[in-house]
Amino acid sequence: MDNKEVERLVSDENEHLKKLHRIVEDTLKAEKLIIHNLLNPPLEILTQGQKISDKVARFGGSWRFIILFGIILSIWIVFNAIAIGVYKFDPYPFILMNLILSCIAALQAPVIMMSQNRQEEKDRMRSENDYLINLKAEMQIRSLQQKMDLLLEEQIKTLFETQEKQFDLLKEINLKLDKLHAK
Template identity: 65%
Template sequence: MESNKDFHKIIQKNSEYIAKLHTIVRGTIDEEEVLMDKLIHPSKEILTKGQKVSDKVARFGGSWSFIILFAVILISWIIYNSMVPSKDQFDPFPFILMNLILSCIAAIQAPVIMMSQNRQEEKDRMRNENDYMINLKAELEIRSLHQKMDVLLEEQIKGLYETQEAQFQLIKTLNHKIDLLEKSIQSKKDGHA
């Protein structure tokens, strides 16, 4: 009877170890889901009107649409002012008005694009910081899991030693009972002989 209780205790301890492992794994999975949710659904960036305009100008100014449109306008400007009679030309050769407009566009467009690039650099810096924090968190999680696994393994090894000790005691008890049984059988044989 006592041996059944010992075996039930051993089975119960092993079940507790498995339950602890499941708890650790579930906790880690829950933490990962929270982290993944934050990565998949980041908080919205609040932009001012000026920032929105600078982004649109930078996006359009750095596109093929802008280059093609600008080339069409410049070629049309040059062709018109070269082909029409002198009195109808609004910007005769050497196209001083066109050069002035191009200079003004470049002077206005450059700082606007730089503002957009500066914001993009800030976004990249924040993204890099987030990546670093994610990597650091993952490293700490792995370290924590290793520590938890070490504790569980130590407990399990201790449980195995206790199980072996209980088994050894059971074997000792069985050997003692077998010895007593053999002695009793031997004494009965000696008594009959």
């Protein structure tokens, strides 16, 4: 091998390394936005009404609320069933209690729906983050595949060049052997 061939091999190897560096740089640029969005999610700014709706939904959907409400209703019914005269403020069929229950249900339902809508928005944002994570993983896999393809391409190219040189050397050896046999 002469100096030109060595220089060409070194040049080819440098070009190969430059291709690998370009693939890595392109991958890092593409992932930068995704990583930024994952590390810096938008801050959630809650209004006073949203905070209240979350608290009402949290309390209204708890066992504590159910037990407390059951106790209050039981006391209400028992008191009005056994109270005498003036103290009986809501006699059977407990119309006032039914009115209060209807008002509570009418007010509580939209408040809980507001909280559920906000939770749905949070879930949507989480699924967007999951999508970004999956996209980042896919980009990394593609980058690895490109690197593998490039490496295989270079290996095959080098293998063919090596075989070509070996054939040339074999031809030279064969010629020299033919010359020696001819003498």
